[in-house]
Amino acid sequence: MKFFNSIAALALAASASCTPSYPTGGHGHGSKLPTTILYGVEVVDTQIVRDARDVIKNFTPYLWKHCMRTWLLGAAAINANKTVKASVDLELHAVTTILHDLGWDMTPGSPWISPDKRFEVDGGLGAVKWVKGHKDARNWNEARLEKMYDGISLHGSPGLEAGKNNDVKWILSSIGFDNPGARNPLIPEKQYNSVLNALPASDIGYGTNETWVWLAATKPGATYNTIVEPFGTAFVPGYNAIGHRIFDLINPGFASSSC
Numbered sequence: 001m002k003f004f005n006s007i008a009a010l011a012l013a014a015s016a017s018c019t020p021s022y023p024t025g026g027h028g029h030g031s032k033l034p035t036t037i038l039y040g041v042e043v044v045d046t047q048i049v050r051d052a053r054d055v056i057k058n059f060t061p062y063l064w065k066h067c068m069r070t071w072l073l074g075a076a077a078i079n080a081n082k083t084v085k086a087s088v089d090l091e092l093h094a095v096t097t098i099l100h101d102l103g104w105d106m107t108p109g110s111p112w113i114s115p116d117k118r119f120e121v122d123g124g125l126g127a128v129k130w131v132k133g134h135k136d137a138r139n140w141n142e143a144r145l146e147k148m149y150d151g152i153s154l155h156g157s158p159g160l161e162a163g164k165n166n167d168v169k170w171i172l173s174s175i176g177f178d179n180p181g182a183r184n185p186l187i188p189e190k191q192y193n194s195v196l197n198a199l200p201a202s203d204i205g206y207g208t209n210e211t212w213v214w215l216a217a218t219k220p221g222a223t224y225n226t227i228v229e230p231f232g233t234a235f236v237p238g239y240n241a242i243g244h245r246i247f248d249l250i251n252p253g254f255a256s257s258s259c
Contacts, residue, residue, distance in 0.1 A: 033045075033046055033090060033091055034046060038072065039072055039194050039195050039198040039199065040190065040191050040194030040195065040198075041072045041075050041076045041079070041191050041194070041195060042075070042079055043071070043072065043075045043094060044075075044090045044091050044093075044094045046091055046136075047135075047136060048091065048095055048131070048134055048136045048139075049091060049094045049095055049098070051134065052094070052095045052098040052099055052130075053068075053098060055098075055099060055102075055130065056068075056098060056099070056102075058107075059104075059105060059107075060106065060207070061203070062203040062204055062206070062207030063101060063104055063105070063207060063211070065199040065200070065201070065203075065204075066101065066178055066201075066204055066207070067097070067098055067099070067100065067101055068098070068199055069177075069178045069195055069196075069199050069201065070097045070098075070100060070174055070175050070177065070178050071093075071094055071097040071098050071174070072191075072195045072199075073174060073177040073178060073184075073187050073191075073192065073195060074093060074097055074170065074171075074173070074174025074175075074177055075090075075093070075094070075174075076187050076188055076191035076192065076195070077173075077174070077177065077184070077186040077187045077188075078090070078093070078170065079191075080186065080187070080188050080191075081186075084170075087166055088166060088167060088170050089144065089147070089167050092144055092147060092148060092167055092171075093167065093170055093171060093174065095127070095131065095148070096127065096147075096148045096151045096152060096171050097151075097171060097174050097175065099123070099126070099127040099130065099152070100123055100127070100151070100152045100155060100171070100175055101119075101123055102122065102123040102126040102127060103117075103118075103119030103120060103121070103122035103123035103126070104119060104123075104211045106210075106211060106214055111126070112126040114219075114222075115219055116219060116221060116222055117222055118156070118222045118223065118226050118228075119156070119215055119222075119228070120152060120153045120154070120155055120156040120157075121153055123152045123153070124148070124149040124150075124151075124152035124153035125149070127148055127149070127152055128145050128148055128149050131145065131148065132145070147165065147167045147168050147171075148171075150164060150168045151167070151168045151171030151172060151175075152171075154168070154172060155171075155172055155175045156226060156227050156228075157227075161173075173186075178201065178204070180201070180204065180205065209231065209235070212227075212228045212231040212232075213231050213232070213235045213236060215228050215231075215232075216228055216229070216231055216232025216235070216236045216239055217232070217236045217239070220232060220236075220239055220241075221244070223241075224241045224244040224245055225241075225244070225245055225246055229241050229245075
């Protein structure tokens with residue numbers, strides 16, 4: 001559950017008409033990729049996409065559904081606009097959206113979770129490392145990997161997508177499509193309903209609370225000055241961001257003097 005508004009997504013769709021498609025070699029822009037239909041949405045069906053789906057298949061159900069909806073709703077919006085579809089690296093979009101929340105994995109001993117990094121960084125580093133170890137890594141140059149990392153690491157900080165390239169913007173917008181609330185108008189209603197009927201979002205609020213409270217409790221230092229901080233303040237006994245915030249660095253002693 002991330003917080004990007006529909007206005008930014010609409011602006012992104014409008015800007016795609018000015019974005020050319022450049023063949024990159026491998027499986028980037030301009031490549032013809034195998035596809036399949038999943039929950040009513042046409043999606044890329046390369047081996048690395050199938051393998052990315054395998055990475056998340058044993059995640060807790062709400063997290064698996066969230067990652068899948070992010071991919072599928074993004075793909076539905078992209079498919080609805082031929083100009084957009086021609087301008088986006090569809091395989092990059094698929095793998096990145098599927099893996100974007102590796103940093104939410106609460107499995108004991110998870111290979112994706114560090115003791116000291118915020119969840120978006122864990123997710124970005126983990127996804128890039130996974131791709132580099134895949135047998136199709138030769139198709140992923142540094143530019144693609146950088147886009148993957150940017151799309152994941154920026155998704156917890158609304159507004160930072162401004163000025164980024166089209167691929168990163170569509171990754172971030174797709175993550176935002178799974179926000180609570182009404183359907184984003186870029187997503188066709190038929191495909192939206194098909195995805196939500198197959199992968200209900202009724203547990204995403206509970207799941208987000210559970211995960212962010214867990215993050216605040218297990219590695220509080222990685223949650224100060226982030227979107228997770230209020231969840232620690234509200235729900236984790238003994239959690240105290242005061243003294244760790246940017247505000248406190250600029251205004252030393254303010255909290256104690258104001259009490």
